[in-house]
Amino acid sequence: MSEPEYLTNTRNGYDAIAESSAEMFRSEFDGAPLDRAMLAGFAETVRRDHPDPRAVDVGSGHGVVTSFLAAQGLAVSGIDLSAGMVEYASRTYPDLDFAVGEMGRLPVPDAGVAAVVAWYSLIHVPAAERPAVVAEFRRVLRPGGYLLLAFQVGTDTRHLDEAFGRDIALDFHRLDPDDVASLLEVCGFEVFARLVRLPEPGSATAPVPQAFLIGRTPVPAPSTEPPPATARS
Numbered sequence: 001m002s003e004p005e006y007l008t009n010t011r012n013g014y015d016a017i018a019e020s021s022a023e024m025f026r027s028e029f030d031g032a033p034l035d036r037a038m039l040a041g042f043a044e045t046v047r048r049d050h051p052d053p054r055a056v057d058v059g060s061g062h063g064v065v066t067s068f069l070a071a072q073g074l075a076v077s078g079i080d081l082s083a084g085m086v087e088y089a090s091r092t093y094p095d096l097d098f099a100v101g102e103m104g105r106l107p108v109p110d111a112g113v114a115a116v117v118a119w120y121s122l123i124h125v126p127a128a129e130r131p132a133v134v135a136e137f138r139r140v141l142r143p144g145g146y147l148l149l150a151f152q153v154g155t156d157t158r159h160l161d162e163a164f165g166r167d168i169a170l171d172f173h174r175l176d177p178d179d180v181a182s183l184l185e186v187c188g189f190e191v192f193a194r195l196v197r198l199p200e201p202g203s204a205t206a207p208v209p210q211a212f213l214i215g216r217t218p219v220p221a222p223s224t225e226p227p228p229a230t231a232r233s
């Protein structure tokens, strides 16, 4: 069965710009202190609650965020649709694991990780497909597991047919934080935290506010059933 066109376009687009876009992504990250604070607080929260802080960075790109999360103590691996991005990340961070994969079908068992990060990657998923992708994030998270999403705020879709001198067909869906919070709740998360900040003055890519949402999966309540009767009682 052939894959949806948006996945083909996203893969081809990032394959085309994997090398040439690396410096820009790096400097966007370096120029955004609040974003790094959100990631650091997220990692500390995951480690506090989960002695085995296994995590997956979905849409890991050049590996900048994966590497940051690893430095914060998460046992994180990266998954990305683009083989070019995975190749770049593996070469740049040889101590970390990166693999080609699709966020709608994660190569992770049910309840296999304590944390999922989708840092500016859900932005490439059309609205109709988003609930299934968030449900997939929910599937792989343990009880009390955490999901961190980063995205540009808005209601429009920005289309790029050229970048770094290459022909591409990339859609960037800006999202409304209230809509994303509702989607998290529909998919079985509670909204644990949210941050919306204005664009950084020097940002090359995003002249709009940026949003960061953390969802948490429920922890089953302890049973209130009395213990089973013993033979002597």
Ligand SMILES: C[S@@+](CC[C@H](N)C(=O)[O-])C[C@H]1O[C@@H](n2cnc3c(N)ncnc32)[C@H](O)[C@@H]1O
Pocket (backbone or CB within 6 Å): 007, 010, 011, 014, 025, 058, 059, 060, 061, 062, 063, 064, 065, 079, 080, 081, 082, 085, 101, 102, 103, 104, 118, 119, 120, 121, 124, 125
């Ligand atoms: C804007 S880049 C962000 C990269 C990285 N998270 C960062 O912030 O530096 C989006 C990344 O998500 C990946 N991506 C987009 N759709 C994906 C999907 N359905 N499954 C896996 N990766 C995807 C792209 O290949 C690309 O590397």
